[in-house]
Amino acid sequence: xxxxxxxxxxxxxxxxxxLSAVSxxxxxxxxxxxxxxxxxxxxxxxxxxxxxVVKVHVADDAAYxxxxxxxxxxxxxxxxxxxxxFVAPATxxxxxxxxxxxxxxxxxxxxxxLSVEGEDMFTRPIYAxxxxxxxxxxxxxxxxxxxxxxxxxxxxxxxxxxxxxxxxTGDAGLSSFLGAxxxxxxxxxxxxxxxxxxxxRALKDSATFEQLIFPLxxxxxxxxxxxxxxxxxxYVPNDYQVGQTGKIVAPEVYVAVGISGAIQHLAGMKDSxxxxxxxxxxxxxxxxxxxxGLVADLYxxxxxxxxxx
Amino acid sequence: xRILVPVKRVIDYNVKPRVKSDGxxxxxxxxxxxxxxxxxxxxxxxxxxxxxxxxxxxxxxSIGVAKAQETLRTALAMGADRAILIETEAEVEPLGVAKLxxxxxxEEQPGLVILGKQAIDDDSNQTGQMxxxxxxxxxxxxxxxxxxxxxxxxxxxxxxxxxxxxxxxLPAIVTSDLRLNEPRYASLPNIMKAKAKPLAVKKPEDYGxxxxxxLETLSVAEPAKRQAGIKVAxxxxxxxxxxxxxxxx
Numbered sequence: 115x116x117x118x119x120x121x122x123x124x125x126x127x128x129x130x131x132x133l134s135a136v137s138x139x140x141x142x143x144x145x146x147x148x149x150x151x152x153x154x155x156x157x158x159x160x161x162x163x164x165x166x167v168v169k170v171h172v173a174d175d176a177a178y179x180x181x182x183x184x185x186x187x188x189x190x191x192x193x194x195x196x197x198x199x200f201v202a203p204a205t206x207x208x209x210x211x212x213x214x215x216x217x218x219x220x221x222x223x224x225x226x227x228l229s230v231e232g233e234d235m236f237t238r239p240i241y242a243x244x245x246x247x248x249x250x251x252x253x254x255x256x257x258x259x260x261x262x263x264x265x266x267x268x269x270x271x272x273x274x275x276x277x278x279x280x281x282x283t284g285d286a287g288l289s290s291f292l293g294a295x296x297x298x299x300x301x302x303x304x305x306x307x308x309x310x311x312x313x314x315r316a317l318k319d320s321a322t323f324e325q326l327i328f329p330l331x332x333x334x335x336x337x338x339x340x341x342x343x344x345x346x347x348x349y350v351p352n353d354y355q356v357g358q359t360g361k362i363v364a365p366e367v368y369v370a371v372g373i374s375g376a377i378q379h380l381a382g383m384k385d386s387x388x389x390x391x392x393x394x395x396x397x398x399x400x401x402x403x404x405x406x407g408l409v410a411d412l413y414x415x416x417x418x419x420x421x422x423x
Numbered sequence: 424x425r426i427l428v429p430v431k432r433v434i435d436y437n438v439k440p441r442v443k444s445d446g447x448x449x450x451x452x453x454x455x456x457x458x459x460x461x462x463x464x465x466x467x468x469x470x471x472x473x474x475x476x477x478x479x480x481x482x483x484x485s486i487g488v489a490k491a492q493e494t495l496r497t498a499l500a501m502g503a504d505r506a507i508l509i510e511t512e513a514e515v516e517p518l519g520v521a522k523l524x525x526x527x528x529x530e531e532q533p534g535l536v537i538l539g540k541q542a543i544d545d546d547s548n549q550t551g552q553m554x555x556x557x558x559x560x561x562x563x564x565x566x567x568x569x570x571x572x573x574x575x576x577x578x579x580x581x582x583x584x585x586x587x588x589x590x591x592x593l594p595a596i597v598t599s600d601l602r603l604n605e606p607r608y609a610s611l612p613n614i615m616k617a618k619a620k621p622l623a624v625k626k627p628e629d630y631g632x633x634x635x636x637x638l639e640t641l642s643v644a645e646p647a648k649r650q651a652g653i654k655v656a657x658x659x660x661x662x663x664x665x666x667x668x669x670x671x672x
Contacts, residue, residue: 124584182589183552184561206582210564213517213552222518222637225547235641240545241440245449248641288561289591292577296584305583309670334670342601352567352602353585358546359601361583367670377439384649388668390661405652406664418658423671 115143115233118171118193120202120211123149123157130306131203133267136164138260139201140268141230144168146197147275150186152179158277165269168276175282180291181207187214188283194219199256204362208259216257223257224249228264242358243381262305263364263385297353304356307337309367312356312383315343316372316393316412323349326416327371333423339363339383341373357382372412375400392416424534424593425480426469428503429524430462432487432494433544446642449544458494461539463501464599467606468569469537470502477571478535480504484527486515492622499617500609506622509630517545519627519634521553526630528558533594535576540565540598551598561591565600 117139122129132147139145145166149158150173158172171193177185190200190211200215202208204226216223227236234251236258304310311331317323323344331338339361340354356363358381368386373379375391375398383389384403391404394411401407408415434440435455443450458466472478483498484507485491495506509523528536541548555562563569563578567586570577571593580587581600591597609617627634655661665671 180587180589183555183564187556206565206580209548210552210562213549214556214562216549217518217521217553217556220518222516223547223549224638225549239646240643241434241449242543242546243646244440245442245643246646247643250639250641252637252639286561287592288559289563289589292588292590294582294585294587296586334665346602351585352581352600353583359541367665367668389649389652390664392661401654402651403649406661407652407654408658408661409654410658415658419661422658422662423665 115198116196117142117145117199117201118190118197119145119147120200120208121147121149121157121161122203122205122207123151123154126156128157128160130267131205131262133164133270134262134265135201135203135260136167136268137265138227138230138258139199140166142199142233146171148173148190148193150178150181150189152176162275162277163271163273165272167273170275170277171280172277173280173282177282177285181211182289182291183211183214184286184288185283186211187218188286189280190215191218192283193280194255199258201258201260204259204261212257212259219255219257221253221255221257222251223259224251225259226261227258228261242377244377261362263362297351301331302335302337304337304339304354304361304363307365309334309336310339310356310363310365311336311369311371312339312341312373313344313349313371314341314373315347317344317349320349326412330369330416330420333420336369341376341379370400370404371416373400374398375403424478425482425531426472426478427528427531427533427536428462428465428469428481428483428498429520429536429538429550430466430483430485430494430498431459431539431542432456432485432491433459433542436460436543442643442645446644448640448643456490458497459539459542461541461599463606464601464603465537465539466498466501466503467604468599471604472571473502482507482531482533484509484524486511486520486523488512495622496617497609499620499622500614501607502613505620507625508622509625509627511627513634514636515634516636516638517547517549517553518637519632520550521557522632523627523630523634524550524554525557526632528554535594536596538596538598540600551596555596558596561595563589563591563595563597566597567600567602569597569603
């Protein structure tokens with residue numbers, strides 16, 4: 115089986131989510147990559163170095179600059195004549211593009227897989243991770259999105275794949291990119307951070323969130339996350355959200371501050387290696403999953419912790 | 424302009440799903456069912472566009488069991504104008520749903536289709552994108568803001584890095600994220616009025632679409648449970664634990 119993996123990249127660099135998708139695809143068979151974008155020669159070189167990759171297809175065209183699904187899907191469909199599976203990381207880009215490809219191929223997508231059990235058999239979370247389904251696909255071609263935290267990252271070096279240019283399928287003329295507000299941060303990225311400090315509704319407002327959570331995160335060299343409640347209340351932007359409908363994370367250490375632990379939030383972080391919870395409510399559900407819990411008023415405990423680290 | 428909003432009847436989001444002991448699925452007997460929360464947001468957005476004078480009619484459609492009529496009545500009570508139920512006992516997958524919706528869109532000719540970005544039961548996050556593909560129309564997924572101007576719609580999307588704005592030519596497909604709006608509660612008079620609004624009942628066969636399942640669910644299991652750990656007495660003990668973990672010097 116030949117699998118075509120969607121390469122996620124930004125600012126001329128390959129993103130880590132790609133590496134987990136490569137590991138999943140390697141369990142299916144021969145791994146080929148697709149780099150689509152504008153001026154992506156460097157990304158293609160980087161991709162060719164990933165261990166185990168056989169070939170990198172490169173589609174370099176302005177039509178692919180912002181990964182618009184309307185333009186990317188026909189390109190992928192064209193390549194699927196020679197591939198048996200399309201595999202994308204379950205990022206917002208993968209989740210946007212893959213189902214469009216699946217429908218064009220008349221294939222039922224397998225979303226957010228946790229494991230590959232066989233050529234046509236996979237596990238995936240349903241009901242916000244409250245149940246795990248084992249599914250078998252009856253489609254001849256597979257379209258799959260991969261949960262990044264469930265697969266080890268492929269090595270970024272050691273590979274020597276060939277690079278092949280693919281003709282552009284052009285601009286579909288249906289959509290255009292107007293702009294983006296992408297937060298620039300000195301801190302590690304949430305989905306690949308080793309340590310995460312997350313804040314919840316108990317932080318009261320955005321100023322308090324910044325005063326308490328950011329210094330602690332910086333002391334630990336951690337990424338900053340938030341519960342849905344904190345994002346909905348406007349303390350921090352949407353890209354901080356950890357949870358079933360936000361980002362799924364599994365760092366070495368997850369520090370939950372003032373987060374009660376709604377099912378929705380737990381679904382996004384319960385695979386973290388060590389969970390630390392600070393909450394003044396002794397009965398908060400977060401303590402049922404925490405390895406180390408501190409029952410304390412966060413307004414005293416967090417500054418004290420930051421000072422003592 | 425007409426807006427089409429597909430809605431799904433799912434387990435209420437406050438109910439903790441229980442896996443059946445035989446591993447065949449999640450137990451839905453005697454469980455409270457409600458409209459998928461993301462679909463509620465989609466219905467609300469459509470109604471707001473009508474209230475703003477941008478849309479002329481809001482049509483809601485559901486594919487599911489006879490009881491999905493209740494879900495449609497909820498949407499009508501919120502302010503949708505009429506409803507279509509494509510009644511089936513079968514569990515229709517996103518691909519099948521998208522094919523049925525493409526047929527409905529062919530009949531109704533909506534300028535905009537707004538869907539929830541995913542259903543909280545199967546968590547597929549596919550239907551809107553698939554519908555857009557089948558209709559060969561643009562898609563604005565994970566929307567936190569929708570703005571119509573002439574024959575275009577600009578959609579602010581919640582993406583991993585922050586926000587992104589795309590412009591789509593109409594007709595277009597939009598899927599709602601959590602922060603698009605806060606859905607209203609239907610008032611009692613509106614619930615009463617909704618009972619008189621038109622609700623057409625169809626069958627999948629009426630649309631000549633193959634909705635046979637492509638994915639076979641072999642088993643459903645509980646996820647591995649995480650054990651609760653210990654409570655530390657104070658910040659000093661927590662600092663000690665962080666040092667043991669090697670994350671603090």
